[in-house]
Amino acid sequence: MNDGLLVVTSSADATRELAAAVAPLARAGDIIVLAGDLGSGKTVWVQGFARGLGVDEPVTSPTFTLLRPYKGHGLTLLHADLYRLEGLDEINDLDLAEQLDGRAVACIEWGDLATPVLPHDLLELRFDFGAGDDERTIAFRTVGVPWARRGAELAKALSPWAAAG
Numbered sequence: 001m002n003d004g005l006l007v008v009t010s011s012a013d014a015t016r017e018l019a020a021a022v023a024p025l026a027r028a029g030d031i032i033v034l035a036g037d038l039g040s041g042k043t044v045w046v047q048g049f050a051r052g053l054g055v056d057e058p059v060t061s062p063t064f065t066l067l068r069p070y071k072g073h074g075l076t077l078l079h080a081d082l083y084r085l086e087g088l089d090e091i092n093d094l095d096l097a098e099q100l101d102g103r104a105v106a107c108i109e110w111g112d113l114a115t116p117v118l119p120h121d122l123l124e125l126r127f128d129f130g131a132g133d134d135e136r137t138i139a140f141r142t143v144g145v146p147w148a149r150r151g152a153e154l155a156k157a158l159s160p161w162a163a164a165g
Contacts, residue, residue, distance in 0.1 A: 023052025036127030
């Protein structure tokens with residue numbers, strides 16, 4: 001599935017439902033990179049993903065704290081937002097890969113800024129505004145072996161939102 005899969009959501013709730021459907025596929029050590037313009041749905045997606053992991057507390061953007069952990073049922077979600085960071089040195093200082101030890105999975109908003117210093121095994125999501133005000137298109141792309149091995153499962157989880165054509 002390296003070439004990617006495009007999905008379309010019609011509302012914030014649909015984006016959350018999509019993410020909750022992907023969450024059961026997550027494994028300890030996974031990195032999910034979220035890229036897209038401001039307001040394109042990255043934090044909304046993380047909210048749904050957290051719900052799918054069994055996180056009970058409200059999930060908000062960690063723009064000013066940079067990294068916020070949430071305990072789920074079995075996995076801890078590390079929610080990072082790199083928007084305010086200015087360079088790879090600052091990203092390296094977060095030690096994101098080191099914090100994935102044990103039972104954690106990371107969702108990294110503005111993660112495309114960090115890909116040069118992240119492990120090359122990740123799931124990349126690119127968010128774009130759709131035709132309607134609440135519509136979003138999200139392109140999924142696997143990088144490396146771990147997510148590629150789950151490609152068929154991922155495609156099945158995404159199928160209700162798969163873009164036509």
